[in-house]
Amino acid sequence: EESSVGQVDIPETDATIIRVSFNQPESNPQFIALEEMGKRFNERTDGAYEIVIYPSELLGAQRESIEMVQVGAIDMAVIVGSLMENFVDEFAVFNLPYVFYSKEHQMDVLQNQDIVADLYSSVEDGGMKVLGAFHGGVRNVYNTSGPIETPADLNGMKIRIIDSDTNIQMMQRMGGAGTPMGQGEVYTAIQSGVLDGGENNELIYSNLSHAEIAPYYSYTRHLMVPDYIIGSTNLINSMSDEHQAIFMEEIQLAIDHQVDLFDSEVEQAIDTAVAAGARFNEVDIDAFQEAVSPVIENMLKTPESQKLYEDVQSAALPYR
Amino acid sequence: MELALQAALILFIVIAVLLVIGVPISISVGFGSVIALISIIGFNEGLILSAQRMFTGMNSFTLLAIPFFVLAGVIMNNGGMALRLINLAKVISGRMPGSLAHTNVVANMLFGSISGSAVASAAAVGQTMGPLQEKEGYKREFSAAVNIGSAPAGMIIPPSNTLIVYSLASGGTSIAALFIAGYLPGILWGLACMAVIFFMARRKQMPRSERVTLKQAGIILAKAIPSLLLIVIVIGGIVGGVFTATEGSAIAVIYSLLLSLSMRTIQFKHMPDILLTATRTTVIVLFLIGVSMVMSWVMAFTNIPALLASSLFGFTDNIIIILLIMNLVLLLIGTFLDPTPAILIFTPIFWPIAQSYGIDPIHFGIMIVFNLSIGTITPPMGPVLFIGSRVAGLKLEQVIKPLMPFFIVTVLVLLLVTFVPQITLIVPELLGLFN
Amino acid sequence: MTTIRTLLNKLLSTFCIILFAFLVLLVTWQVASRYFFNAPSSFSEELAKYCFVWLALFGSAFVFGEKGHMAIEFLKEKFSKATQYRLNLFSELVTLLFALIVMLIGGIQLVLMTWSQTSASLGVSIGFLYSAVPLSGLFIVLYSLANMYTLSKEKRT
Ligand code: NA
Ligand code: NA
Numbered sequence: 001e002e003s004s005v006g007q008v009d010i011p012e013t014d015a016t017i018i019r020v021s022f023n024q025p026e027s028n029p030q031f032i033a034l035e036e037m038g039k040r041f042n043e044r045t046d047g048a049y050e051i052v053i054y055p056s057e058l059l060g061a062q063r064e065s066i067e068m069v070q071v072g073a074i075d076m077a078v079i080v081g082s083l084m085e086n087f088v089d090e091f092a093v094f095n096l097p098y099v100f101y102s103k104e105h106q107m108d109v110l111q112n113q114d115i116v117a118d119l120y121s122s123v124e125d126g127g128m129k130v131l132g133a134f135h136g137g138v139r140n141v142y143n144t145s146g147p148i149e150t151p152a153d154l155n156g157m158k159i160r161i162i163d164s165d166t167n168i169q170m171m172q173r174m175g176g177a178g179t180p181m182g183q184g185e186v187y188t189a190i191q192s193g194v195l196d197g198g199e200n201n202e203l204i205y206s207n208l209s210h211a212e213i214a215p216y217y218s219y220t221r222h223l224m225v226p227d228y229i230i231g232s233t234n235l236i237n238s239m240s241d242e243h244q245a246i247f248m249e250e251i252q253l254a255i256d257h258q259v260d261l262f263d264s265e266v267e268q269a270i271d272t273a274v275a276a277g278a279r280f281n282e283v284d285i286d287a288f289q290e291a292v293s294p295v296i297e298n299m300l301k302t303p304e305s306q307k308l309y310e311d312v313q314s315a316a317l318p319y320r
Numbered sequence: 321m322e323l324a325l326q327a328a329l330i331l332f333i334v335i336a337v338l339l340v341i342g343v344p345i346s347i348s349v350g351f352g353s354v355i356a357l358i359s360i361i362g363f364n365e366g367l368i369l370s371a372q373r374m375f376t377g378m379n380s381f382t383l384l385a386i387p388f389f390v391l392a393g394v395i396m397n398n399g400g401m402a403l404r405l406i407n408l409a410k411v412i413s414g415r416m417p418g419s420l421a422h423t424n425v426v427a428n429m430l431f432g433s434i435s436g437s438a439v440a441s442a443a444a445v446g447q448t449m450g451p452l453q454e455k456e457g458y459k460r461e462f463s464a465a466v467n468i469g470s471a472p473a474g475m476i477i478p479p480s481n482t483l484i485v486y487s488l489a490s491g492g493t494s495i496a497a498l499f500i501a502g503y504l505p506g507i508l509w510g511l512a513c514m515a516v517i518f519f520m521a522r523r524k525q526m527p528r529s530e531r532v533t534l535k536q537a538g539i540i541l542a543k544a545i546p547s548l549l550l551i552v553i554v555i556g557g558i559v560g561g562v563f564t565a566t567e568g569s570a571i572a573v574i575y576s577l578l579l580s581l582s583m584r585t586i587q588f589k590h591m592p593d594i595l596l597t598a599t600r601t602t603v604i605v606l607f608l609i610g611v612s613m614v615m616s617w618v619m620a621f622t623n624i625p626a627l628l629a630s631s632l633f634g635f636t637d638n639i640i641i642i643l644l645i646m647n648l649v650l651l652l653i654g655t656f657l658d659p660t661p662a663i664l665i666f667t668p669i670f671w672p673i674a675q676s677y678g679i680d681p682i683h684f685g686i687m688i689v690f691n692l693s694i695g696t697i698t699p700p701m702g703p704v705l706f707i708g709s710r711v712a713g714l715k716l717e718q719v720i721k722p723l724m725p726f727f728i729v730t731v732l733v734l735l736l737v738t739f740v741p742q743i744t745l746i747v748p749e750l751l752g753l754f755n
Numbered sequence: 756m757t758t759i760r761t762l763l764n765k766l767l768s769t770f771c772i773i774l775f776a777f778l779v780l781l782v783t784w785q786v787a788s789r790y791f792f793n794a795p796s797s798f799s800e801e802l803a804k805y806c807f808v809w810l811a812l813f814g815s816a817f818v819f820g821e822k823g824h825m826a827i828e829f830l831k832e833k834f835s836k837a838t839q840y841r842l843n844l845f846s847e848l849v850t851l852l853f854a855l856i857v858m859l860i861g862g863i864q865l866v867l868m869t870w871s872q873t874s875a876s877l878g879v880s881i882g883f884l885y886s887a888v889p890l891s892g893l894f895i896v897l898y899s900l901a902n903m904y905t906l907s908k909e910k911r912t
Contacts, residue, residue, distance in 0.1 A: 067868070067869060070868060082875070083875075085875065086872050086881070087871070087872055126868075127868075163801070163875065164875045165876065179789070194789075
């Protein structure tokens, strides 16, 4: 165990430091992938750049981190997809329920420049650029009382969701009552019965020990929201062409690395959760998919969104 | 480390200079932080980011509990609550020698368990108890010292705005757990004061109060029950997980409002004034929180805690010595600085260090709040010290000597709280709020 | 100067009282909607948070007018009257500079930068929400000027 105090080691160096704001702890696969990318990037640029990642919201929450990147106060951040909707509506398409069939389908779309190039560059006016996207896990419903198999099973249950209108509508269609709440309060709220459960990927479900209090984890697979890596335009423009090329290459490698790491992390998380009493069950996904389809229609208002949604669906053919 | 050193020097020198010459604390902290920030990320970047940190630092649902608890306190204080609580305290402290002095301590603890303000408590309880004690032959200096020495216990007994501020500064420690953890140390504070009174009363043969009949006791209790029920509903609800601290604080407002309206101790036409009074108290704390978030960001960005850890604690790995030094620094700082700004400044520095030694965040929070509460009565300055001597009609110098024994015992309790974590953690553990 | 102060006081105190009262009702309603009607609201929590920051900022400006913010006074009191006067003036100047440069100028840039970003649950511009920073900064600047004016008048009499 390192004995150094404070969560970040800032190197004494002549290199240009690239500062990254990150919301999860250091154990997260995204952190690990970015950190190793930093080491490789440092080597390949002969020490011109050094990446320092601030974990656990040390520099601020994700929405605020976007603004820090825009200002140029920091250089990079990892941002959940739902926040990108606040800048450009079309990002919402990738956050719709059941829009991706599998992790492979999702990563295929997120890396397909024919589909995403316009979207990723659409925020450049705001002083930032989307450099790529991590897999952010698959969100499933968990609760205190029993396995969920159909939307009727969720009837009357208060399920904690991330605060957004789409999410509230979605949970209502799925049968439950979506209750937005800060993650810090969720454990006690479930324990005391204020909430009946939550929805999240296996990693967070296990890390937050929610298995102890809400042991029924049902694979509704309703959301697969990407996490975007954003960088300030200042950072990218200040790099030489050669360094820029290496940088983008390394970002791609980091994403591939994270996707590989993710599966084994999920397996470990499941083991931990099972040891804490969790029971995992499969679900009638078709019923849920049908239930939430009006939400999708509601969200696809602009021609651009519809086009994007169609592109995603055609890319799904090999994965069905 | 160079960047950290540069930022730390600018930060502390500018803040200290401005503080000493009497610039408002919030502006001193804000100004120092912005200059440090500009020196590391540039002029425009520094300005925009400062404005953002100020705003987002206050933009928290948790912090909303502060104006509501303040408002509930103001409403209750307007409604003759102090007298009812003092009568109840009389019954509780019984016929011990020096019973009126004990009554003062108990009344301060009861008052603190409803409102979070030690200053309001010292004023309200002191105003009523002072004349009563004088009539029974207590020395005025002694009664003032008792009142001053025991009033800060209410800052640790929940509800406690200071603990809410710590929760925020430490990155979201559970408020329910902090609240429930505050009871035992807060009560110990009161008991320590009572022990001092007990010894002095026997030596100086202080008077006992007359016997209260069972019927009288019943009436007194019945009158105090509506106020006490607030504790049961609000703290019970928060700790039992029925609602969040913020929701509980809103319920406290509604409850105290309905209670005061029904007892006709306030009327609706008083509400604008009451709201404005609560606004004043609240915004002072909140503006400070806002600017402190600029400072916290500078500290996190440059990793100042590591720099301080190596320079302040580099000579030792012994957690006992480290905690002792922290307490010493906080006692010193707390003498001059109010608990809220001191928590906002020192939590981001000390907490990562304590954390790396496996200290529990709840334990650490109670320790830091306990310590800084002592600062409100440490001469030569402190809000409770000032108000306590003013309501007694005494000069500051006159209360310092009789206050000393109380000051010493509270420091002893602080040492207990620091080195016996069980005192803090046992109640939350029993209630399953801590694992 | 006195009329400006009176006008500002009236404006800000009324605003704070209304906002505070609204906040109490809003959060009470949120608790009620969650427990009695089983209809949790994402809108109310966001709205409450932003109203609260606005209350804090505009209330702070009001309290700067009353010179009510905490300060360490006891060292200042050791100096001569003339030095105290200069220190008080300097203190107002520092307050003015902070409000002008950080809150007003920094705040305006922040508002411009975030004007096109929308808040998910409220559906309004984040820049609009941030505008409380430059606005309250402007009020603090005005109050500091008024305070300096009052100080210099007291000095002369
Ligand atoms: Na209290
Ligand atoms: Na003091």
